[in-house]
Amino acid sequence: MSYVALKKVVLVSLTLYAASAWYAHFFAPNENLYPLFSWNLFSYIPNEVQTYTITILSYNHTIYNPPLAFDKKLFLLSSVNRSPNEFIWEIGELGRAFEAQDTDAIKRGRTLVETLFRGMPARYEVHHATYDPLTYWKTDAFKEMRMIGVVDTSVKP
């Protein structure tokens, strides 16, 4: 390839890549058009967060009162080789499944979330929570927390 032709290839490829990033943002927000990626990382500042979370009522026959919050240095996370961030995505899927009363999705969600318990018996609640990140960091206070499901792992999905 000649130098002049290669220059055109370079400029076209960079332009196409930038265009693909825009395309990926609007048409593949869940990154399901691999290897397209928008590079839109941490652009949005969360002012009020609406999310799903779990609180653990009991684990391996130990009852927790108050229940253990998932996002408060949960000791269970050190035993499983996964980042909390991956569980958050799965807890979100489980929460949406409960809201939609989709039994298949609940089953799938439970299978992934309950890897946290490594086969030990546990009871946990699924919540929809609304909070201001800064206020929650400083005071542990939610704006709103609504329970949407209770799960006993001994009851198979």
Add this chain to the structure above:
Amino acid sequence: MLVRVYYAILLYSSFIFLTEWSTATLPPLDSFVPLWPLWWGHALGLSTVAVAQCVRIFFVGATFVGVLWYDRWYARLFVFAGIWQVHALASSFGIVSHPWYGWMFTSLIFVLLPDSIWRNEPAHETRRTFLLVIWWAQAYIMLTYTLSGIWKLLVGLQQTAAGEVSGFAPMGLAYQIADWLPKIQGEAIFGPFIITHPYIGWAMYLVVQYMQIFAIYTMIRPSLQKLWCIELVLFHFGTFLLMGITFSPFIPLLLALFFFSPFIPEAVSWRQIAFELPIVGQLLQFVRTKLLAHRTIGR
């Protein structure tokens, strides 16, 4: 030099990957949904563990080939194939792995390096082509940062217009960190400090956004490349220290491509850098022009 360093770092990276993706440390197998580059695993009826083992070994082999025969396009293509499989594997457990994108696309670009640059006395055309391919790889990396910066700019404007705390606001970074830290529950040494001293974070975040938006500008102002390289490396250190996020593959990639960049002038003064900074440089130039005009009139 740049090319040799690049493939040498990849060899080291393959060892790190080998150790970090052992059978015992694989993500939960239930979450494995293989992306399309791993089609061969299903075709051969391999288990998830077997696929991971194959990718690890293939990557190690590919990087050895790359470091020994970097001057042959098919060896460089082999390396690209190895990185691509690594990236696909790392991205097949629910979340796409972003850090490996840089190595993946630059290794593909490097396949087009002219092999004849390493043979005898290369022709002028060969040298120009070689430098153009290096420039291309650098431009790709800087483009990714610019894209990230532009999104921050656009979303920041959108949130500001909506009356929300945005990336331009004094509390912006503090909000971001406060939201993120509970999600990782790992080490973020200075995260709590920034939350309680948000104005320090504000200044840092504005600088980061400026450097990201104008990263691609360094491709036409090579005197800025080293400064941008250091800042972007610091940015990645910062994301770990403030938010516990590791984007480690980008650090050696930045150092390989920009510390050994053939485009950086031999001698670069701080004055030259200042006058070539985007926006800042133009402002300085404007002020200097006005001062000179004022002095001329004064005479």
